[in-house]
Amino acid sequence: MRKQLFFMVIILLSVALLVSCKGDDKAKEKKDEAETKIQQVEDKIINLGSLGFTTDDLIKNWNEAQAEMKDSDKIDQINVRNGEFKHDVNDGMILEGIVNETTNEVIRLSIVKKDREAENLNTTLDKYEDTIAAFFLLVAVTNTEEAVKDQDIGKVTYKLGLLRDKDKKINGTATLNNVTYKAEENERGLVLSAVEKRD
Numbered sequence: 207m208r209k210q211l212f213f214m215v216i217i218l219l220s221v222a223l224l225v226s227c228k229g230d231d232k233a234k235e236k237k238d239e240a241e242t243k244i245q246q247v248e249d250k251i252i253n254l255g256s257l258g259f260t261t262d263d264l265i266k267n268w269n270e271a272q273a274e275m276k277d278s279d280k281i282d283q284i285n286v287r288n289g290e291f292k293h294d295v296n297d298g299m300i301l302e303g304i305v306n307e308t309t310n311e312v313i314r315l316s317i318v319k320k321d322r323e324a325e326n327l328n329t330t331l332d333k334y335e336d337t338i339a340a341f342f343l344l345v346a347v348t349n350t351e352e353a354v355k356d357q358d359i360g361k362v363t364y365k366l367g368l369l370r371d372k373d374k375k376i377n378g379t380a381t382l383n384n385v386t387y388k389a390e391e392n393e394r395g396l397v398l399s400a401v402e403k404r405d
Contacts (some may be wrong), residue, residue: 212306255342256311257348257403259387261286264312264347271346275339282372286310299340316399337368341389342396345382348400352383365397 258386259267261284268339269280279295292302300318315342345354363369365380366389376391386402 208367245275255313255402256306256309257315259348259350261291261305261312263350264303264315267347267350268343269302271343274346275343289304298336314401315344315348316397316400317341318394319396319398320394323351337396338363338395341368341387342386344398344400348385348403349383354383358382369398 217323253312265281265284272280274276275315278297281293281301284291284293286307289305289323290303291305291308292300295301295317298320300320302316302318303312304314306313319337319340344357345359345362359382362382365378366387367374367378376389376396378405379386379388381387381404384404385400386404388397388399388401390397390399
């Protein structure tokens with residue numbers, strides 16, 4: 207009887223030990239899963255992508271492009287808050303973007319053209335020319351290392367929908383020199399964006 211009791215105690219202790227070890231393994235697995243998820247989030251934050259330039263480069267590129275276009279809408283500084291910036295360039299244009307605060311590289315850059323009602327044909331043509339000029343400015347700022355051909359810009363403006371019928375809303379995406387551009391009309395006006403650079 208004592209032998210049976212002894213064996214039952216040993217079996218019960220073994221089972222209790224196995225159960226407690228299994229609980230520790232589950233807790234460890236949950237902790238490992240949490241650490242893995244945190245690491246994945248950190249990797250995503252660091253590897254957000256880049257357009258290939260910092261905010262300082264952006265200011266330099268912008269001012270050089272403005273000088274070439276003989277415009278006077280220069281930028282002295284960009285204030286990044288919580289990984290974003292917004293800068294009123296002039297009465298009808300806003301420059302905004304997303305920045306990886308770890309590397310200070312610009313991830314996304316947008317020019318927002320506020321929509322204004324055209325009163326006559328001349329202002330309609332001015333609005334159209336302003337839209338094309340804003341896109342040229344975006345291309346000049348994001349393509350400082352590679353030459354851009356006029357014919358390629360023509361194709362991209364067509365794909366983006368900038369050369370469109372008056373009744374159609376602009377909404378398109380196109381790639382030029384490995385940079386993906388997007389154009390979209392919404393309640394804010396026309397938003398021209400450089401959204402991604404591929405190697």
